Amino acid sequence: MEFKVVGKDKETAARTGLLRLPHGEVETPCFMAVGTQATVKAMTPEELTAAGAQMILANTYHLGLRPGIEIVAAAGGLHRFMGWEGPILTDSGGYQVFSLCDLRKIEPEGVTFRDHLEGSTHFLSPAESVRIQQALGADIIMAFDDCPPYPSDHDSACKSLELTLQWARTCRDSHRDGNQTLFGIVQGSVWRDLRRRSIEELEQIGFSGYGIGGLSVGEPRQLMYETAEYTASLLPENKPRYLMGSGTPEEILVQVGFGIDMFDCTVPTRYARNGTVFTPGGKMVVRNGVYRADFRPLVEGCACYACRRFTRAYIRHLFNTREILGARLATTHNLFFYFDLMKRAREAIAAGSFAEYQRAFLDRWRGSGCESEGSAHTLPEE
Amino acid sequence: MEFKVVGKDKETAARTGLLRLPHGEVETPCFMAVGTQATVKAMTPEELTAAGAQMILANTYHLGLRPGIEIVAAAGGLHRFMGWEGPILTDSGGYQVFSLCDLRKIEPEGVTFRDHLEGSTHFLSPAESVRIQQALGADIIMAFDDCPPYPSDHDSACKSLELTLQWARTCRDSHRDGNQTLFGIVQGSVWRDLRRRSIEELEQIGFSGYGIGGLSVGEPRQLMYETAEYTASLLPENKPRYLMGSGTPEEILVQVGFGIDMFDCTVPTRYARNGTVFTPGGKMVVRNGVYRADFRPLVEGCACYACRRFTRAYIRHLFNTREILGARLATTHNLFFYFDLMKRAREAIAAGSFAEYQRAFLDRWRGSGCESEGSAHTLPEE
Numbered sequence: 236m237e238f239k240v241v242g243k244d245k246e247t248a249a250r251t252g253l254l255r256l257p258h259g260e261v262e263t264p265c266f267m268a269v270g271t272q273a274t275v276k277a278m279t280p281e282e283l284t285a286a287g288a289q290m291i292l293a294n295t296y297h298l299g300l301r302p303g304i305e306i307v308a309a310a311g312g313l314h315r316f317m318g319w320e321g322p323i324l325t326d327s328g329g330y331q332v333f334s335l336c337d338l339r340k341i342e343p344e345g346v347t348f349r350d351h352l353e354g355s356t357h358f359l360s361p362a363e364s365v366r367i368q369q370a371l372g373a374d375i376i377m378a379f380d381d382c383p384p385y386p387s388d389h390d391s392a393c394k395s396l397e398l399t400l401q402w403a404r405t406c407r408d409s410h411r412d413g414n415q416t417l418f419g420i421v422q423g424s425v426w427r428d429l430r431r432r433s434i435e436e437l438e439q440i441g442f443s444g445y446g447i448g449g450l451s452v453g454e455p456r457q458l459m460y461e462t463a464e465y466t467a468s469l470l471p472e473n474k475p476r477y478l479m480g481s482g483t484p485e486e487i488l489v490q491v492g493f494g495i496d497m498f499d500c501t502v503p504t505r506y507a508r509n510g511t512v513f514t515p516g517g518k519m520v521v522r523n524g525v526y527r528a529d530f531r532p533l534v535e536g537c538a539c540y541a542c543r544r545f546t547r548a549y550i551r552h553l554f555n556t557r558e559i560l561g562a563r564l565a566t567t568h569n570l571f572f573y574f575d576l577m578k579r580a581r582e583a584i585a586a587g588s589f590a591e592y593q594r595a596f597l598d599r600w601r602g603s604g605c606e607s608e609g610s611a612h613t614l615p616e617e
Numbered sequence: 618m619e620f621k622v623v624g625k626d627k628e629t630a631a632r633t634g635l636l637r638l639p640h641g642e643v644e645t646p647c648f649m650a651v652g653t654q655a656t657v658k659a660m661t662p663e664e665l666t667a668a669g670a671q672m673i674l675a676n677t678y679h680l681g682l683r684p685g686i687e688i689v690a691a692a693g694g695l696h697r698f699m700g701w702e703g704p705i706l707t708d709s710g711g712y713q714v715f716s717l718c719d720l721r722k723i724e725p726e727g728v729t730f731r732d733h734l735e736g737s738t739h740f741l742s743p744a745e746s747v748r749i750q751q752a753l754g755a756d757i758i759m760a761f762d763d764c765p766p767y768p769s770d771h772d773s774a775c776k777s778l779e780l781t782l783q784w785a786r787t788c789r790d791s792h793r794d795g796n797q798t799l800f801g802i803v804q805g806s807v808w809r810d811l812r813r814r815s816i817e818e819l820e821q822i823g824f825s826g827y828g829i830g831g832l833s834v835g836e837p838r839q840l841m842y843e844t845a846e847y848t849a850s851l852l853p854e855n856k857p858r859y860l861m862g863s864g865t866p867e868e869i870l871v872q873v874g875f876g877i878d879m880f881d882c883t884v885p886t887r888y889a890r891n892g893t894v895f896t897p898g899g900k901m902v903v904r905n906g907v908y909r910a911d912f913r914p915l916v917e918g919c920a921c922y923a924c925r926r927f928t929r930a931y932i933r934h935l936f937n938t939r940e941i942l943g944a945r946l947a948t949t950h951n952l953f954f955y956f957d958l959m960k961r962a963r964e965a966i967a968a969g970s971f972a973e974y975q976r977a978f979l980d981r982w983r984g985s986g987c988e989s990e991g992s993a994h995t996l997p998e999e
Contacts, residue, residue: 273934277941280926302934306910310930318926528688544662544700548692552655552684559659559941 236416246590248494256374263496287574290322296331312372325373333382361405378406392424420446444475507565517603522554539571618798628972630876638704638756645878655699669956672704678713694754707755715764743787760788762802774806802828826857846875889947899985904936921953
């Protein structure tokens with residue numbers, strides 16, 4: 236992997252960069268569509284590319300359960316299995332064990348847990364997570380970490396961090412494949428001294444990039460912003476910074492301003508399947524009856540396939556009748572919206588007008604009142 | 618509409634033809650994909666075209682309930698509403714009232730029924746069915762008919778036929794739009810004298826084409842074949858013959874040999890969504906575990922998108938994890954399989970080798986034992 240910072244904004248910490256990976260180049264800041272089970276829900280690889288996807292994310296935990304790592308390995312790896320030829324990032328399974336599983340028993344050696352499907356008992360260790368991710372063959376893999384819940388007092392967050400750092404060392408030592416890049420994950424809940432210590436120790440271990448974990452787990456949005464901004468400010472300038480599991484369009488655009496380079500979130504795809512699409516003026520619940528005779532596209536002037544070809548009335552009808560095409564069109568639009576948001580952010584950073592772009596976007600978005608709930612979403616799993 | 622018979626087989630009654638319609642030309646024999654609710658389930662219009670679709674079918678009954686005819690009309694008609702630019706055929710609603718609704722009260726003026734969604738009471742008459750179909754704007758519309766169940770004794774079938782003939786006259790008289798073609802529907806259950814009388818009277822009323830109704834409603838397959846063959850043999854040579862709601866690949870290829878020109882059925886799309894795909898050797902339940910590490914395409918050498926890009930193992934994984942892409946890929950394959958079956962049949966008829974092609978296909982298909990149940994399917998609705 237190679238990463239270089241290409242441009243920096245003057246008013247904010249936003250920056251553009253270029254990530255060279257075995258399966259292609261990625262311009263940052265970028266949004267990775269989530270392909271939990273080796274498919275970005277409802278989309279083909281070609282449609283992802285057409286919508287603007289550069290890199291996607293897949294989940295070690297889910298793929299380990301179904302179809303099983305040996306199947307993906309026998310297929311020739313995740314790229315071949317799912318027919319996606321661009322870069323892939325896999326997460327380590329740590330977050331899924333934290334968020335989806337019962338009866339977790341966390342020990343220095345790893346985690347024993349019951350899976351969310353059949354309730355069978357499994358054991359996952361840092362070395363095993365790396366081994367699995369190597370078998371999957373993603374371009375970027377993540378260290379196995381412990382994700383403390385929100386709230387966590389300083390003492391528990393500190394203990395959790397110790398474990399994450401110990402596991403980070405094991406992951407680093409277990410990692411072999413020269414074609415794959417291993418990222419460390421910064422933890423420490425919302426405690427600044429722990430975030431700082433986390434970064435210092437991870438830098439000593441030595442990683443090619445850093446995930447910011449432990450956010451979007453139920454904390455107030457403002458606290459997420461403060462923690463992400465503080466954490467990003469301490470991370471080394473020349474390495475990519477990946478804010479894990481965040482967020483809405485508003486959250487992403489704010490945090491691009493903190494100097495975050497990579498994002499992933501299930502929001503665009505999950506909202507889409509529930510009949511909610513994104514517009515510059517905020518969320519639109521297109522399945523609502525108010526759109527039954529509205530023959531405009533989802534967003535006037537939007538260049539996505541759904542907006543070029545179909546009306547709100549038709550897409551509303553598809554949701555009303557539970558037709559698969561409804562989920563497809565809404566997903567296509569929402570992903571296009573996200574990729575376009577990132578593209579415009581990159582262009583604005585390059586043109587020296589990011590702060591202005593960010594302000595204009597947020598004013599229009601917030602004017603709709605659609606993100607007034609004020610806390611980071613807590614269910615990033617699909 | 619123009620229809621001309623282009624070629625005739627010597628050994629069977631099979632024939633090729635060309636149907637010129639306002640939205641395009643259709644080569645016959647053809648299979649129409651079913652787009653019950655103004656969408657062929659899981660597919661975009663472009664994907665339908667890529668799979669080989671020429672003409673699709675939509676349902677008056679369903680569209681009348683959701684989104685409502687006034688919405689489709691306000692959109693500029695069904696073509697514009699759903700973004701399908703090729704020919705469309707709509708059925709009259711008669712069959713859906715028969716197969717989906719409770720508390721039918723059939724009177725000479727029309728049918729009072731409760732819909733299958735909310736149980737509200739509706740009244741549908743022949744004139745109203747024509748009016749609705751004109752508002753939808755399909756290229757071919759169907760007369761409103763009464764579909765007797767199987768079995769029906771001669772007396773009930775005869776009374777039902779009287780009603781269908783009376784309604785056919787009303788439909789003919791109500792039909793105005795010069796761009797649309799109205800087909801009559803032959804009924805008469807499995808009674809030869811009634812089928813004959815039905816055709817004679819419909820010809821007197823005068824239609825540009827004929828549907829063969831009342832089959833695939835639970836009768837033994839052999840009886841369906843005999844009735845379809847007999848009926849087709851009495852229909853005028855120079856008008857298109859449309860066997861409504863049939864059938865499996867075997868049933869279609871057999872009945873092409875009777876001189877049927879048009880088919881529609883939910884089998885390829887419905888089977889696909891349940892994880893069953895068609896192969897020259899019969900049905901394959903690709904969601905089964907036996908395919909978990911099978912890295913061949915669904916059908917070796919198949920040119921469909923699913924087979925060119927993905928493996929059985931991946932598609933099986935998609936069904937196992939209930940991913941939308943699984944239904945999409947299986948639907949794409951099954952529709953391609955059907956359209957390809959028709960294309961090869963047309964080519965064989967043109968080349969004078971249809972009987973040979975039919976025999977080879979049926980031998981291989983029946984060798985698998987996969988259609989041994991011996992009765993026509995009874996649930997053609999999606």
